[in-house]
Amino acid sequence: MHTAATNRWNAIFTRSGAFAGLCAVMAVLFGGAPAAQAQTTDIEPHHVVVTTDTASIRCGGGEIWYPVGEAERGDILIADGESFGWLRVKYPEGIRALVSVDDAEFVAGRGVVRLTRPSRLAAYNPNADVRDSWRRLLPDALPAATEFQHHATLHDGRGEIAGFLVSAPEKARAYINEQFVRRATDDEVRAFRNRDAVQEETPQNQVAAAPESRPRPAPETTTQPRESTPDTGAEPQAEPERVERETERETERETDRDRERAAERPAPRQEEERDPVVIEMEQPDRTQPSRPVGPSPTRTTAPEQADEPETFERGVASFDQLDRAFKQVVREPVMNAELQPLLAEHKRLLETLGDSEEERIVADAVQARIELLQIRVDLQKDLQRLAALEERATRGVTEIRQAVTMLEARRQYAAVGRLSTSSIYNGERMPLMYRLQSADTSSPRTIAYIVPTEGVDLSGKLGELVGVEGATQLDPALRLNIIRPRHVDALRVESATVAAPVPDEE
Known part of the structure; x- marks a missing residue:
C-alpha cells in the first residue's frame, strides 16, 4: 500500500510536477524576473559608472529579458529605479527604439519617422529578428504625429519593411545588473553633465545636422593636400574641423607626420623623396598618384613589418x-x-x-x-537554454494576448480562452459545465463556464483556443460568467496573427 502510494506520487511529480519544478528553479535562478519587472521601486536619480569591460543593458530587470545594447567600462548611466539587484536606467546615447511600420511612416524629405497612431514603441533587440523585439518600451503611448529622427529601416524575412530604428524618447528605460556599476563620484558627474549639456541641443537639430555632417569628409580629403603645400604652421588653424577629425581617427604622432609631409611636398628633388618614408600610414593613399613608384613598396611593407609584433601571444598564467x-x-x-x-x-x-x-x-x-x-x-x-525557453514562452504569451485582443475586436465573442473540462462541474456530483481558461497569461485562470448546448460541439474542441458567442449570465457566487453558447469557433494563433476561425462541424 505504501509502495503503491509512493509510486503514484512519484509519477505525479514526474508528469505534472516537472514543469512546476522547472518554473520554481527558474524563479530562483533568475530572481523572479517577470515579477521583479512589475515591482520596480522608484529611487532618487543618481549617476552610476560601469565597472566591467562590457555589461548588457536589458529591456527588463533580469537575465531572461533580451539585451537592447551594451555599456563599456567607464560609461556613466542615470539610475532612477531598482528591482531585485537590477537598476532601472535612462536609455544611453546610441541605443535605438523600434517603431512598427503599422504605427508610423517615414518622411524621407525630412529624415524623420512620424507616428500615424498612438504607440508605445518597442525595445529593439539587436541580436534577433525584428519580430523578436516584442517588449513595449514606454509605459504610456505617445500620440499620433510624434516625430523621431530616423536611423535605419528594418526589413523582415520576406524583404518587406517591418519597422524603423529611431532615437529613443526621453522616458525610455532599460535595466543593468547593479553588480556591474558603482555610484559615480562628484567629478565624474560634473564631467558627464558638461558633456551632456553640449549634446542636449542635438535631439532638436539632429534631422538638420545629419545631412550636413555626411558630406564634409569628402571635400576635406580632396583639398587637404593643396592647403598643406604653402604653409605647414597654418594647417591646423586653417581647418580645425579636419584636425579634430584626424585627432579622433589617428594619433598625435601621425598628425606630426602630416606636417613633415606638407613641408616636403613643394620640393621636386629626388633626394627629398626618401624622407617621406617616415610617413608610413598615410602616404600610400594620398600621394600615390604624384609620387614615383619606387618608394611605394617601402611604405607598404613597413606597416606589415610593424604589424608582426602585434600578434598577441600571451604566456601561460600561474x-x-x-x-x-x-x-x-x-x-x-x-x-x-x-x-x-x-x-x-x-x-x-x-x-x-x-x-x-x-x-x-x-x-x-x-x-x-x-x-x-x-x-x-x-x-x-x-x-x-532555460533563459531562451523562458523568452520564447513569454513571447508566445504576448502573441496570444495580442491575438485574443484582435479576435475580440474582430468578432463580438462573449469570451476567448482555452476550453477544458471541469473537475467540479463534471455532470456527476454537480451540473455539467466546461471550463474556459485564459490563454493570454503564463498562469491560466478560469474566466467563464460554458453550459452544454444542443448543436454546439464542445467536447471536440477540448484543449483548443476558442471564441464563444452566446448569452452570458453573471453568477454572483462564482463571480464568473455562465455562457450558453450559440456558436464556438476553434482558433489558431500563428506568430501573433490569427487564422480564420474553424467552423463547427454540425
Whole structure:
C-alpha cells in the first residue's frame, strides 16, 4: 500500500510536477524576473559608472529579458529605479527604439519617422529578428504625429519593411545588473553633465545636422593636400574641423607626420623623396598618384613589418594568477561569467606542468579546479537554454494576448480562452459545465463556464483556443460568467496573427 502510494506520487511529480519544478528553479535562478519587472521601486536619480569591460543593458530587470545594447567600462548611466539587484536606467546615447511600420511612416524629405497612431514603441533587440523585439518600451503611448529622427529601416524575412530604428524618447528605460556599476563620484558627474549639456541641443537639430555632417569628409580629403603645400604652421588653424577629425581617427604622432609631409611636398628633388618614408600610414593613399613608384613598396611593407609584433601571444598564467581570477569570476552572475575562457586557461597550465613532486601537487589542484569549472560551464549553458525557453514562452504569451485582443475586436465573442473540462462541474456530483481558461497569461485562470448546448460541439474542441458567442449570465457566487453558447469557433494563433476561425462541424 505504501509502495503503491509512493509510486503514484512519484509519477505525479514526474508528469505534472516537472514543469512546476522547472518554473520554481527558474524563479530562483533568475530572481523572479517577470515579477521583479512589475515591482520596480522608484529611487532618487543618481549617476552610476560601469565597472566591467562590457555589461548588457536589458529591456527588463533580469537575465531572461533580451539585451537592447551594451555599456563599456567607464560609461556613466542615470539610475532612477531598482528591482531585485537590477537598476532601472535612462536609455544611453546610441541605443535605438523600434517603431512598427503599422504605427508610423517615414518622411524621407525630412529624415524623420512620424507616428500615424498612438504607440508605445518597442525595445529593439539587436541580436534577433525584428519580430523578436516584442517588449513595449514606454509605459504610456505617445500620440499620433510624434516625430523621431530616423536611423535605419528594418526589413523582415520576406524583404518587406517591418519597422524603423529611431532615437529613443526621453522616458525610455532599460535595466543593468547593479553588480556591474558603482555610484559615480562628484567629478565624474560634473564631467558627464558638461558633456551632456553640449549634446542636449542635438535631439532638436539632429534631422538638420545629419545631412550636413555626411558630406564634409569628402571635400576635406580632396583639398587637404593643396592647403598643406604653402604653409605647414597654418594647417591646423586653417581647418580645425579636419584636425579634430584626424585627432579622433589617428594619433598625435601621425598628425606630426602630416606636417613633415606638407613641408616636403613643394620640393621636386629626388633626394627629398626618401624622407617621406617616415610617413608610413598615410602616404600610400594620398600621394600615390604624384609620387614615383619606387618608394611605394617601402611604405607598404613597413606597416606589415610593424604589424608582426602585434600578434598577441600571451604566456601561460600561474596557478596564483588563475586562482585570483577564479575568485573574481565566481562572484559574478553565472549567466555572464567568463567561465569558458577561465577553463581554457587552466587547461593550458595543466599541459605545461611536469612530473616533479611539486608540479604534481599543482597539477592535482589545477585538475580539481578544471572539474569544478566544467560543472559551472555546463550549468551556464543550461541556464542560457532555460533563459531562451523562458523568452520564447513569454513571447508566445504576448502573441496570444495580442491575438485574443484582435479576435475580440474582430468578432463580438462573449469570451476567448482555452476550453477544458471541469473537475467540479463534471455532470456527476454537480451540473455539467466546461471550463474556459485564459490563454493570454503564463498562469491560466478560469474566466467563464460554458453550459452544454444542443448543436454546439464542445467536447471536440477540448484543449483548443476558442471564441464563444452566446448569452452570458453573471453568477454572483462564482463571480464568473455562465455562457450558453450559440456558436464556438476553434482558433489558431500563428506568430501573433490569427487564422480564420474553424467552423463547427454540425
